[in-house]
C-alpha cells in the first residue's frame with residue numbers, strides 16, 4: 023500500500039501486550055474508524071540485536087499474505103526512534119494465555135486449531151514461505167474464535183538460509199537443532215509439537231536443562247502421558263509428524279485427511295466450545 027501512514031492517523035488506545043523489541047496497542051485509524059493493532063518497536067533495540075533485516079523481511083512477507091488464519095499486516099511507518107506495524111486486531115487475544123488457563127484443550131478444539139493451521143501452512147508453503155516459529159506465543163484468536171498466526175519475525179522465503187536461533191528450543195526440529203540444512207518440513211514438525219502441547223498442556227521434549235531438551239529432540243524421545251486421556255488417533259497423527267527424517271513427516275494435505283482431524287475438527291475452522 024503506497025499510502026504513507028503517520029502516527030497522527032491513529033487514536034492509540036490501551037496496550038494489548040508486549041513482545042520482543044516493543045509493545046502492541048489497540049488503535050483506531052481516524053478516517054475509516056477501523057480498529058487495528060499497532061505494534062511499536064524500538065529502533066535502538068532492533069539495531070543492537072541486528073534484526074532490522076529480519077523485520078524488513080517480516081513486513082515484506084506478511085504484507086502480501088491473505089489468509090483467514092494469518093494475521094494481516096496492513097502497512098507500516100516509522101519515526102525518529104520507532105517502527106510501527108499496522109496489524110489486524112485479533113479480538114480474543116493470545117492463545118497461549120487461554121491454553122495456560124485451560125491447562126489443555128479438548129480433542130475437538132485441538133483438532134480444529136491444527137486443521138486451520140495446516141491450511142494456513144499449505145497456503146504459506148505455496149508462496150515459498152516457511153514460518154519456522156509456530157508456537158502458542160505466536161498464535162492469536164479472532165473475534166469468532168478462529169486461530170491466527172502472528173509475528174512473522176522468523177519466517178523466510180525458502181531460497182535463503184538462516185543464522186543463529188534464540189528463544190525456546192522446544193519447537194525446534196532435529197535438523198534445526200543440529201544446524202543442518204532445513205526446508206518447509208520444519209513447520210510440519212512444529213505443528214506436531216503444537217498438537218501435543220494443545221492436548222497435554224506441555225511440549226513433548228520439555229526438560230529442565232537445554233542440553234536435555236536437545237538430546238530428547240534429536241532422539242525423538244516421544245512419550246505420551248497416561249493423563250489426560252488422549253485418543254490413539256491423536257497419538258498416531260503426532261507420531262507421523264514428529265519424525266526425525268524430515269522427508270518422512272506426514273505432508274500437510276495428509277494431516278487434513280487424517281481420521282483424527284476428519285472426526286474432530288469443526289469444518290468451519292472455528293471452535294464454538
Ligand SMILES: CC[C@@H](NC(=O)c1cc2[nH]nc(NC(=O)c3ccc(N4CCN(C)CC4)cc3)c2s1)c1ccccc1
Nearest residue numbers: 038039040041042044045046059110111112113114115173
Ligand atoms: C505475538 C507477539 C506479538 N503480538 C502481536 O503482533 C499482536 C498482534 C495483534 N493483533 N491483535 C492482537 N490482540 C491482542 O493482543 C489482544 C490481547 C488481549 C485481548 N483480550 C484480553 C482478555 N479479554 C478477556 C479479551 C480481550 C484481546 C486482544 C495482537 S498481539 C508482538 C511481538 C512483538 C512486540 C509486540 C507484540
